[in-house]
Amino acid sequence: xxxxxxxxxxxxxxxxxxxxxxxxxxxxxxxxxxxxxxxxxxxxxxxxxxxxxxxxxxxxxxxxxxxxxxxxxxxxxxxxxxxxxxxxxxxxxxxxxxxxxxxxxxxxxxxxxxxxxx
Numbered sequence: 001x002x003x004x005x006x007x008x009x010x011x012x013x014x015x016x017x018x019x020x021x022x023x024x025x026x027x028x029x030x031x032x033x034x035x036x037x038x039x040x041x042x043x044x045x046x047x048x049x050x051x052x053x054x055x056x057x058x059x060x061x062x063x064x065x066x067x068x069x070x071x072x073x074x075x076x077x078x079x080x081x082x083x084x085x086x087x088x089x090x091x092x093x094x095x096x097x098x099x100x101x102x103x104x105x106x107x108x109x110x111x112x113x114x115x116x117x118x
Contacts, residue, residue, distance in 0.1 A: 042089075042112040049088045050104055053081050066103045078102070089117040 043063065051058035056071050067073045067081065082098045089111050093101070101107050111117050 036115060037089075037112065037117055039108070039112050042117070043108050045088055046085065046104060046108050046111060049084055050081065050107075053077075053084065061104065063105050063108065064103065068102070070103075082107075085111065089114070091117050 047061055047063070050056060050065070050071075051061045055073060055077055060071060065071055067078045068075075073081065078101075079098070082093060082101055085101075085107055086093055091111070091114055093110070097110060101110055
């Protein structure tokens with residue numbers, strides 16, 4: 001009885017069986033089946049994103065740069081920069097975590113440890 005009800009619910013929702021080839025594609029993103037980014041890839045992309053941020057001179061950026069004290073950003077600029085990092089890596093950073101991203105190195109560490117970053 002249960003399996004018939006479950007099958008009919010799935011069928012109505014449009015999740016009918018389409019063959020084994022559809023399953024890896026369906027679940028690959030949700031479970032991170034694709035290979036993750038290397039630390040070097042994350043570092044390079046974060047450095048490029050920060051360096052291309054409008055209020056920063058690219059030559060000022062290093063992995064140890066603090067957004068406020070070293071790069072001269074204010075709190076709203078930091079929020080904008082975190083939004084750009086979210087767009088670059090196609091992730092959503094919760095506000096509680098975004099408040100902890102205060103320098104280039106912390107951004108690199110957070111993104112490198114995020115399995116959804118790509």
